[in-house]
Amino acid sequence: MKTKRSFILSLLALVLILCAFIQPAWAYFTSSKQADGAVPISFIRRTTIKETVDELTKNVTIHNDETSTVYVWVRARAYAGVQFNLYVGGEGWTEDGGWWYYGAAVPPNGDTKPLSIRLEIPEEVEPTDVVNVGVIYESITAFYNADGSFKTPNHDSDWRAEYILDSGSSTPNP
């Protein structure tokens, strides 16, 4: 019994000895703060074309829908049978490579000014009942310069510069 008590007391003494070797724990003054924020981006683009015909002249305007969330740039081109002549033009429109570019970004619920397409039938061509004058148009999202002004799209590259996401990587569309 006495031996057991000595054993326990010795163990206790060993624990106390070990306590003397414990390094002091230092606490330091620290502080922290956290904040976050998120901003959604949206570029819904929905455009429609309006056409009116006055004898041999077709007037075209492009409408940026009110549900769009971005300004858009638009371009259009007209075509008819090779035996016909087309005279195209309008205020704010300029031609480059067969396309007619509207010079201002169109806001949501806004329209371009009319693009007039006048059909001329040469005298040597037999008149027919119906002559088809086709119009195609395209629109792209308007981007901005760092200062907030509109970035004018390049006629060659920016109209075909989507990035096709394929298997997790993005590559420029040729």
Next chain:
Amino acid sequence: MKKFRDLISRPSVTVALFALALVLLGGSTVGGARAALTVESQYYNSQVQTSSIDVALLENGAAVSGEGALFSKLLGEDSSLKIGKKYDESLAVQNTGSISEYVRVSVYQYWMDEQGNKVPEMDSQWIKLGFVTGGGWTIDEDSSTEERTVLYYADPLDSGASSSPFLNSVTIDERAARTVTQTGETEITTTYVYNGKSFCVEVHVDGVQTHNADQAKLSAWGVNK
């Protein structure tokens, strides 16, 4: 093991161990008392003052904290974010405690879907943050990743003082608005991947005491910068 048990069960060994414990523990106590005596004699007329340490994140000069606190006025008069425009956004740090401190910031940038879930596969580099170095801030390249930028402010901030801005602008790269997926062969459906998503920026600010700064930084931040 039995020999050890027999050895420490001897009363003489028990007494010796207790004596040793008393000497060691007593010695450490005397050391502390001696240190306290030294401090007391140097600052005989000193007063006891409670010190506090605190730090604030300043957005355009105003303290902000918490979820959704940033970017409430980022767009200004714009109804929606203009892709490519550089928006002014000044972020800095202020010492709001009563003692000087060293500070660092960790800035996280990522995309979130419509449900508020993080989308790690979307390109965080298209969130272009205008970090400002040279005004006392240094980017820790070793700790930074594509999604996280860690900056340290070189000088200690005195109580009430503010740092120079560590960020001054936010721009979304137009590639975010050009990235699409397309499905179908004869009828192609184009989906704009980033449409409806949100870019998110998260800022963590840490402060640590300047007294015994090397050890304090190492203990609190794991690095001594």
